[in-house]
Each structure stands twice: as C-alpha cells, then as structure tokens.
Amino acid sequence: MDDIKQQPLGVPEISKPEVVPAVPLLKTRRQPSKGWDWPKFRELWEYRELLFFFAWRDIKVRYRQTVMGALWAIIQPLFTMVIFSLVFGRLANIPSDGMPYPIFSFAALVPWTFFANALAQASNSLVVNANMVKKIYFPRLALPIATVLSGVVDFVLAFVVLLVIMFLYGLIPTVNIIWLPLFALLALVTSIGVSLWLAAMNVQFRDVRYTIPFLTQAWLFVTPIAYPSSLLPEPWRTVYGLNPMAGVVEGFRWALLGTDTAPGTMIIVSALVAVTLFVSGAFYFRRMEQSFADVL
Numbered sequence: 001m002d003d004i005k006q007q008p009l010g011v012p013e014i015s016k017p018e019v020v021p022a023v024p025l026l027k028t029r030r031q032p033s034k035g036w037d038w039p040k041f042r043e044l045w046e047y048r049e050l051l052f053f054f055a056w057r058d059i060k061v062r063y064r065q066t067v068m069g070a071l072w073a074i075i076q077p078l079f080t081m082v083i084f085s086l087v088f089g090r091l092a093n094i095p096s097d098g099m100p101y102p103i104f105s106f107a108a109l110v111p112w113t114f115f116a117n118a119l120a121q122a123s124n125s126l127v128v129n130a131n132m133v134k135k136i137y138f139p140r141l142a143l144p145i146a147t148v149l150s151g152v153v154d155f156v157l158a159f160v161v162l163l164v165i166m167f168l169y170g171l172i173p174t175v176n177i178i179w180l181p182l183f184a185l186l187a188l189v190t191s192i193g194v195s196l197w198l199a200a201m202n203v204q205f206r207d208v209r210y211t212i213p214f215l216t217q218a219w220l221f222v223t224p225i226a227y228p229s230s231l232l233p234e235p236w237r238t239v240y241g242l243n244p245m246a247g248v249v250e251g252f253r254w255a256l257l258g259t260d261t262a263p264g265t266m267i268i269v270s271a272l273v274a275v276t277l278f279v280s281g282a283f284y285f286r287r288m289e290q291s292f293a294d295v296l
Helices: 041-046 049-063 069-091 101-122 130-135 142-168 177-202 208-221 236-242 244-257 265-295
Strands: none
Touching: 041 049, 069 101, 069 142, 101 142, 101 177, 101 208, 101 244, 130 265, 142 177, 142 244, 177 208, 177 244, 177 265, 208 265, 236 244, 236 265, 244 265
C-alpha cells in the first residue's frame, strides 16, 4: 500500500507530452536557367494577378500628382497632329489618301503613341524595380509586359478622341472596322516584343536607355505617319511591311477611314516580323534573366 502513490482529489493527472519526431523542412530552390531555355509563359499565367497589379500600379504612378492627369494621353498625340498638319499638310503638301490631313495623321498617331510610350517605359522597368528583382521571386516577364499593358488605358482614351474628331469631320467608320482588333493586337505584340529586347539589354548596358529617344524618333520617320505608304510602288510597299508598325498604321487607316491603301500583303509581312520580334525577345529575355539579380 505504501508503494501506491495516490493522486490528490480534484487535481488532474498530468501526462507526459508525446515526443513528435522532427520532420525535415522541404526547401524549394529555384535554379537559374542555363542556355536558351523556353520562356515560362505558363508560370506568367499563374502569376496573372501580380501581372495586373503591376499594370494598375504603373497607371496610378504615371499620373500621380499631375495637374492634367490622364489628359496627357490625349494631349501628346493631339499636339503632334497639329504640328504635322501645319508642317507636312500645309507647307509640304503631303498627300493624305483623299482624307483631311488632321484625321489622316491622328489615326496613325494613336497606335504609334502607344508603341512609343511602351518602348520608353518598359525598357526601364527592370532597372526601376531593381530592389524587387533582387529580393523576391516572381516571373521577371511580368514587369515589362505589365508596363506595356498599362498603356492600353492611354490608347483607349486617345482612340475615343479619334472617334470624336472623325464625327466632327463627318466621317463614319466603314465595315472594315471589324478588322481593327487585329491591328490593335499587332501593335500590342510588336510593343511587347521590342520591349523585351530593350528591357533585357538595359540591365546589361545602361546606356541603352539613352538610345531609346533616338530609336523612337528614327522609327517615327520610317513609319508612314506623316505620309502614306501609297507613295511607294510595289513590290517596295510590301517590303515596307518589314517595319511592323507600318502594317499597324496603314491597317488603322484602312479599318477606320476606308482608305484605298489596304494593307494587303504588307500586313502579312508585318505580322510575321511582329511574331518574330515577340518570340525572339522572349527567348533573349529568358536567356539574360539568370543574371538580372547579380547585375542589378
């Protein structure tokens, strides 16, 4: 009886805690790609919410603490149209395919402004977000692509102004307008393709950002914005389609204004070049992605 230890009444018996064997933590380590690996578009889709968050952030930052706000998306092509109308329309008497020169030039400036702004901003997207690139993991493709997508808002605003100007001139879009989404998609693909090249190159060579204004200005004058591509005879007009923005610009005019200069084979050449720029830019971006965090 003395060997039996009695537990005091009302006091629960304290059991010894069970010893749980330690489970080793599984650590996921992401190895950088080597060589010319396939771009991770599927992974980009998995991070689509982050992609749209980046795009929305760029939109808010762009017009934060500005007096005019989103009106800058309209002012830029509008003032360029006025200058082109005075210099090329009045002084130089450049033909405009039978259309009033202001509406002729503004129809081309709407997609061109979207393209030019995409190059200027997306090329510097990785450098601006260097701290984020070095600290956390996410698909790096999201940064330049989101910057390009943020320009869609400016494009829509400028396009609405274009429709208003057409109404003031008594012009009604033709049935060709059903092809307009195709030309808008071509402008988007071209913008993303060139932006991927420039964004990746800007990480390695910081002087790339200083060449963007010269590149954009030169590209402006080799694109039929201030003049029609009908000035070129065939087959040179088709060869002109090697500039993908030439097909975009002429496609916009044909779809909205019903000009006689239908893109034809030019749009086929421009589409092939745009897809080539997009695919090659994605591969080059993927190739250089392994060194982004170290270089930045």
